[in-house]
Amino acid sequence: MSDTTADTSSEVGAESGAGALRVRRALISVSDKTGVADFGRALAALGVEILSTGGTATALREAGIEVTDVAAFTGQEEILDGRVKTLHPRLHAALLARRDDPAHMDTLAAEGIEPIDLVAVNLYPFEQTVAADDVDPRDAIENIDIGGPTMIRAAAKNHEGVAVVVKPEAYDAVCAELEESGGELSLNTRHWLANEAFAQTARYDAAISRWFSTSYDEEFPEHLAVAYEKVLDLSYGENPHQRAALYSEAGRRSHILSRVQKLHGKALSFNNVLDLDAARALCADFEPPACVIVKHNNPCGVAIGGDLGEAHRKARACDPMSAYGGVLAFNRPIDKGVAEELNATFVEVVIAPGYDDEALAILQQKEPIRILAEEEKRRRDPLERDYKKVLGGVLIQELDDQPDLRESMEAVTQTKPTEAQWDDMLFAWTVCRRVRSNAIVIAKDGATLGIGAGQMSRVDSVRLAVEKCREARGGEAATLLANSALASDAYFPFADGPELGIQAGVTAVIQPGGSIRDDEVVAACDALGVTMAFTHHRHFRH
Secondary structure, three states, rough: OOOOOOOOOOOOOOEEOOEEEEOEEEEEEEEEOOOOHHHHHHHHHOOOEEEEOHHHHHHHHHHOOEEEHHHHOOOOOOOEEOOEEOOOHHHHHHHHHHOOHHHHHHHHHHHOOOEEEEEEEEEEEEEHOOOOOEEEEEEHOOOOOOOHHHHHHHHHOOOOOOOOOOOHHHHHHHHHHHHHHOOEEEEHHHHHHHHHHHHHHHHHHHHHHHHHHOOOOOOOOOOOOOOEEEEEEOOOOOOOOOOOOOOOEEEOOOOOOOOOOEOOOOOHHHHHHHHHHHHHHHHHHOOOEEEEEEEEEEEEEEEEEHHHHHHHHHHHHHHHHOOEEEEEEOOOOOOOOHHHHHHOOOEEEEEEOEOHHHHHHHHHOOOOOEEEEEEOOOOOOOOOOOEEEEEOOEEEEOOOOOOHHHOOOOOOOOOOHHHHHHHHHHHHHHHOOOOOOOOOEEEEEEEEEEEEEOOOOHHHHHHHHHHHHHHHHHHHHHHHHHHHEEEEOOOOOOOHHHHHHHHHEEEEEEEOOOOOOHHOOOOOOOHHOEEEEEOOOOOOOO
């Protein structure tokens, strides 16, 4: 092939069926060379002429594949250290010319340009480059691909006459269709490939925009470009008539199901994933053996213990009725004893760092239970943002994920907390910040006794937390509530909230403070000999 001999007959690049495209000439230029030799070999076996650039051409030739350099096709060697090698009118005319437009095809013939029927391109590894904490900005800039996205977009725009492949994962499917059809790709396939191509360039540009924003301290930029990729189709949404899927933000190092292995059970639902996120986040807040039980995105039982079995029993005792059908998270591997306890009731999802063989065999006796193994504990990216969808837009805020240190808290009553009371208050506070507002948590000895969540009145949340304890514990409730700690996610505007808990047996209260009536609330505690601490941080969760 030469620049002066153009094959632009009606057969080349023409539809030879109902929308089918005969592939005779392909351009391959990839950064990720996974599978490219096999792909090139399959194309060559079908008689496809292959154009290529730089390292890709070398890799193909080393695999014994005949390749024509793009420079020979364009008549222009690459310049500027490779920054310009495919940005050439001849190449883009070969991609963009409409095959069904005689004027376009006459222009190609007059210019001696041969059409390109398939483009396989993937891009410089920009996301991988900027993922390094110490990336040099100059390295980041040099890994912004220009020619690759331009070729992809050109081929995708003209997908009626060109096929574009942007992922090595698609090579086998493309080759299989070419082999089965005698060298043709259907219009449906090209349309699907074009959609993948535009999604890929959108993701790439979003990653670049995000890096520029964070590099130049634009925490909330004027324009926000975010790309997502599907992780999993879910069994259904919040309700069975709603379809749903889980997507992860492209470029993030982890997501809710990364490094999580599903060992058994039904497909996950929308609500399962929501509750799993809540359970894992709270469980990660504890160092001792811990169990967290979540129902409808609120913890209904949380405990730590000397071992996992103790933590599980204490957590379930908080509200066994709500725990039925819950999502459970553990921070230690599950043994036979815990598995037997779980198997005695109905559990939707259980996640733990691992399971011994006997435990797994016991849990697998029930078909529906989803059994997940957390292979690696990962902290959230501090640059991640919290998104809440509203009509026609999205609210974005920083994550409320930083721990509250005891050193920043203040004991404000005349009666100062004992170490045991501090332990109870800090445990209750850790749980409370993960409960939907208005949130109240009553706890003692490393276990929740009652949780009041999502009430419009803080007093109602206190009342609910007390009632939950009494319903679950019966005659034991009074003894358990005696000398317990109460945590509130926001300040008490009046003394009636703490007083209701104190009447039930609470002797230690922890809350943010900040009300104009703080003095009245503190005085009410002083009058009853109850200790109170201010955290000076509020933790609403709407």
